[in-house]
Amino acid sequence: MATASTSRTAAPRRGPGLWRRFWGRWNQREGYLFIFPSFAHLLLFFLIPLGFSLWLSFHDWRGLVTRDIPFVGLDNYRFMIEDTRWWRAVRNTLYYTFVSVPLGMVVSLAIALVMNLKLRGVYLFRAMFFLPVVTSWVAVSIVWLWVLDGNIGLLNYGLGLIGIQGPRWLENPQTSMLALIIIATWKGAGFQMIIWLAGLQGIPRVLYEAAVVDGANRWQQLRYITLPMLAPTTFFLLITGVIGSFQVFTPVFVMTKGGPRGSTDVAVYRIYERAFVNFDFGYASALAWVLFAFIFTATLIQLWYMRRNLGRTYGSS
C-alpha cells in the first residue's frame, strides 16, 4: 500500500512525457487495487459464466461429465419453438406476473395509505406486515401447504364458517396458480408497503396545504396529488415486481413441483428441471437466455412507457 501511494507523487519525476505526467498526476492507481477483489469475483462468477452460458446455448451438453459436446447451432432454440411444456410454463409465468404484480401493488398501496395517517402504535403493525417478508420461502410454503389443505386447512375452515365451500386449492389446476398468487401477495405486501410509504413521505406537504385552501376533499387530494406524485414509486415497484415474478421458483419447488397437470409449471422451474434433473445443460441455457430476453423486453417497455408518461406529467403542464 505504501509503495502505491508514494509512486503517485514520484511519478512525474520519472519522465517529462505528457502521457506519464497525466497518468501520474491524475491517476490514483490504488483505485485498481481497491476494485480488484470485486472485479476478480465478477470475472469468475459472472462474466465467464455469462459467456459460457451463451456458448452452452449453441451446444448439446448432456450429463455432468461428458466429452461429447457437439456444436448444434440454433438447434436448441429451434427445438424450443415446438416445446409445448416450455410455452405452457411461459404462459403460466405471464399469468402469475400479470395478476400478482398489480394485485400486490394495490393491496400494499392501500395498507401504506392507512399507515401514512400517522396513527399511534403504527410501528407495531408495520412489524407484523413485514414478518412474511423476512421469513424464508421454504418455511412459508410449508406453512401455507397446511393452511391451504383441502380437508382440514385453516382457510377452508374459515371459508366454511361463512358458508363458502373452499376448493382443494393446490390439487385443482383451476385454483393452484391462484393460491400461489395469494401467497405471493401476502408475502410481498410488507416490502412494497415500505417503498410506498417512502414515496408518500417524499410528497411535499405544501401541495396538500394548497389543495386544502382550494377546497379539495381527501378523495380529490388522493386522486390529483398523491397518486400522480407516486408515479416514480409506481414504476419502480412495477419494474422490480415484474422482474421478480418472472423469476419465481421456490414456492413452486416446495409446494407444487409444477403440478397439478402443469398448472403451476413456471419458466425458472422448467429451466431448473431441464438442467439439474435431466442434465440437459445446453438446452436449459437456451431457455435461460429466452427468459432473460423476456425480462429485458418487459423492462424496456416499462422504461419507455415511464419516460413518455412522466414526461407528460412533469414536463409540459
Add this chain to the structure above:
Amino acid sequence: MTRPRRRPLHVGVRFLAYAALASLALMMIAPFLWMILTSLKTQEEAFRFPPTLLPDRPSLETYRQLFTLVPFGRYFVNTLLVTAATVAGQLFICSLAAYAFARLKFMGRDTIFLFYLATMMVPFQVTLIPLYLIVFQLGWVNTYWGLIAPGLSSAYGIFLMRQSFLTLPEELSDAARIDGASEWGIYGRIFLPMSGPILATLGVFAFLGTWTDLLWPLLIVRDQRIRTLELGLAYFHSSIPAFVQPNWPLMMAAAVVVMLPVIVVYVFTQRYFTEGIALSGVKG
C-alpha cells in the same frame, strides 16, 4: 402555525383505520399463529375437524421428537458459517470497491462502474448453469467454499455503499491526505467508521439473502453434513411420500425452528431493513 393544515382525523375515521389495520395484520400473521399453535398439538388433535384453536394440552414433545429426527443443530451451524462468511466478504469487498468508485480518480472509473451496474440486469438463472459447471470443475461441489464463494461480492452492494460514500464531505479525505494518510488509511479509519448504518443495511440484506436461499444450496450440497437450514427443511418436507398425510405438528415445528433465527435478527435490526428498502426504492 398560520399555514393551513390538513383537518385532523375524525374519531370515526381513526377507528376505521385501526380496525382495517388490525384485521389486515391478523390476516398477515394468522398463518404464523396457526403454525405455532399446530406445532404444540398432538398429531391426533391436528387432524380433528372442526379444528381446535388452542391446543388441548400444549406440549413441546413434537420439538423433542423433531430434534431426534433431523440434525437441525448441525444445519444451523452450517447456515451460520456460510452466512457469516458471505456477509463479511460482501462488507469488505463491496465497501473497498465502493470507496474507489466514490473517492479515487483513475482511468475508466465511471465506465467500469456503469459496467458493474449493467450486470444487475442479468437474471441469476442465466449464469446459474455455467456457474454450477465451473464450481463443479473446481471441485467445490459439496463444500462450504462452493456455497460461500459466489456470494462474496455483489454489484448491488457496491452501488449501495458508493451512494453512501458520496455523501461524505470531500474535505474529510483531503485533510487526511495532507496529514499523510494513505488511501487505505482513509478508507479504513475514516470512511468505514462513519458508515455504520449503511454497512448494517448491506449486512442485513446479505444475511437475509444468504440465510434464506434455497436454489444455490440445492445444487451444491450433496450430503447431510453441510446442509443448510432451508435445504434441511425442504428435504424434510419432501421426504414424506405424496400419498401419506404429513405429520403436520412435526412439520410446523420444523418451520418454527427454521424461521426463528431470522425473526430474532429482524427484531433487532428492523430499522436497517426498512431504511435500506426505502433507500433502494427512492434511489432506484
